[in-house]
Amino acid sequence: MSQPMSGIRILEVAEHAFVPTAGAVLSDWGADVIKVEHAQRGDAMRGLAKTGVVSLGDGVHVLNEHANRGKRSIGIDLSNAEGREVLYKLAARSDVFLTNKLPNVLKKLKIDIDDIRAHNPKIIYVRGTAFGPVGPDQNRGGYDMTAFWSRAGSAASATPPGLPFVVPQPGPAYGDSLGGMTIAGGIAGALLKRERTGEASVVDVSLLGTGTWAMGAGIALGLQSGEPWSMAAAARGGGPSNPLTGIYKTSDDRFVSLVMLQAFKYWPDFCAHIDKPELAADERFDSPEKLSDNAAEARTIVAEVIEGSTLAEWTERFSTLQGQWAPVQNSLEVAADPQVRANGYVVRTATQEGVEFELVSSPVQFDEKPTATHRGIQRARGQSAPRTRLRVGADSRIKGGGSHHLTHQNSLTGRGSCPHN
Numbered sequence: 001m002s003q004p005m006s007g008i009r010i011l012e013v014a015e016h017a018f019v020p021t022a023g024a025v026l027s028d029w030g031a032d033v034i035k036v037e038h039a040q041r042g043d044a045m046r047g048l049a050k051t052g053v054v055s056l057g058d059g060v061h062v063l064n065e066h067a068n069r070g071k072r073s074i075g076i077d078l079s080n081a082e083g084r085e086v087l088y089k090l091a092a093r094s095d096v097f098l099t100n101k102l103p104n105v106l107k108k109l110k111i112d113i114d115d116i117r118a119h120n121p122k123i124i125y126v127r128g129t130a131f132g133p134v135g136p137d138q139n140r141g142g143y144d145m146t147a148f149w150s151r152a153g154s155a156a157s158a159t160p161p162g163l164p165f166v167v168p169q170p171g172p173a174y175g176d177s178l179g180g181m182t183i184a185g186g187i188a189g190a191l192l193k194r195e196r197t198g199e200a201s202v203v204d205v206s207l208l209g210t211g212t213w214a215m216g217a218g219i220a221l222g223l224q225s226g227e228p229w230s231m232a233a234a235a236r237g238g239g240p241s242n243p244l245t246g247i248y249k250t251s252d253d254r255f256v257s258l259v260m261l262q263a264f265k266y267w268p269d270f271c272a273h274i275d276k277p278e279l280a281a282d283e284r285f286d287s288p289e290k291l292s293d294n295a296a297e298a299r300t301i302v303a304e305v306i307e308g309s310t311l312a313e314w315t316e317r318f319s320t321l322q323g324q325w326a327p328v329q330n331s332l333e334v335a336a337d338p339q340v341r342a343n344g345y346v347v348r349t350a351t352q353e354g355v356e357f358e359l360v361s362s363p364v365q366f367d368e369k370p371t372a373t374h375r376g377i378q379r380a381r382g383q384s385a386p387r388t389r390l391r392v393g394a395d396s397r398i399k400g401g402g403s404h405h406l407t408h409q410n411s412l413t414g415r416g417s418c419p420h421n
Contacts, residue, residue: 003030021180152211344370
């Protein structure tokens with residue numbers, strides 16, 4: 001297993017999913033990620049029992065696992081000097097300091113850039129924020145639904161005209177996960193810069209910036225045209241001059257997505273696959289110009305044909321199709337997809353107690369091998385956690401008594417919340 005970040009230590013002071021997913025990716029890449037949590041309740045994600053859509057129940061806390069796989073954890077009370085001293089000693093031995101605390105919190109806890117670099121001038125300081133490090137909203141917290149999805153344009157652009165509500169993100173931690181991968185890439189670049197120049201960077205990534213980048217092509221087209229980018233209001237699939245682009249409904253109320261930008265090139269093969277080979281020679285569609293001019297007619301025919309069979313039938317029939325297409329799959333179908341499995345995009349792991357479950361792997365692969373994930377971090381409620389003493393000072397104590405310990409993360413029963421920032 002290739003681990004390009006082996007030997008790199010990340011000190012993470014962050015909660016929820018946006019910034020912690022960056023630590024999870026780096027852990028998958030081989031980094032030693034030490035997560036500093038609230039001394040009593042831990043990361044607020046641990047107490048999140050519901051996503052707003054589904055209950056997590058009493059099983060494996062997969063949302064926590066997704067964002068915190070493979071890390072080691074220590075509970076520190078950063079509100080007092082004794083706790084901060086432990087953090088500073090950890091920072092002195094780390095390559096990267098990673099946080100999503102708001103600017104006023106960083107100053108209050110004395111873990112801002114100057115505070116951390118006083119103990120390690122070469123440490124790379126990384127901030128994940130909702131809206132960016134400057135500007136009128138620099139001190140405002142947020143979540144991916146607000147900063148990434150709604151404010152950065154995806155929500156409005158993904159909502160069909162006339163719909164009486166705004167389309168939400170397609171899944172929990174959607175923008176957080178994309179933002180976390182962006183942070184991981186920024187850290188990799190900063191590490192390379194430090195190796196080559198000796199200079200340690202301050203790295204900033206925001207949910208707003210990541211969301212704006214995700215909408216970059218649509219924003220650019222909107223600026224060029226003077227009209228905001230939005231979804232086409234057409235009831236059926238197909239582009240205005242290309243019947244082989246768009247979403248088509250099947251007989252079982254499922255959908256296939258066609259994206260054959262060179263329509264005439266693929267037209268004869270497509271017609272053969274839908275058992276309408278005569279359409280290739282039809283005088284309405286027998287040249288690129290005619291197919292484009294009569295796209296509406298072709299689109300109607302294609303829609304009627306595709307609506308005559310199920311998604312499973314089209315998936316089987318289109319397996320030899322030359323052009324670009326895909327079934328519109330739900331999350332369980334994605335996990336079962338043979339191509340997903342063949343590439344190791346879903347991996348099996350287990351908690352410390354041996355409870356097996358599956359997670360999506362980090363998408364970047366090195367040396368032609370799937371990216372494995374470390375042992376799961378959660379334990380069943382009520383069980384004690386095995387601990388290993390972290391040697392950061394013989395007299396270090398948690399507020400209220402007891403030695404600091406570094407452990408593979410385990411679930412806590414405490415609750416609490418704070419916004420991504």
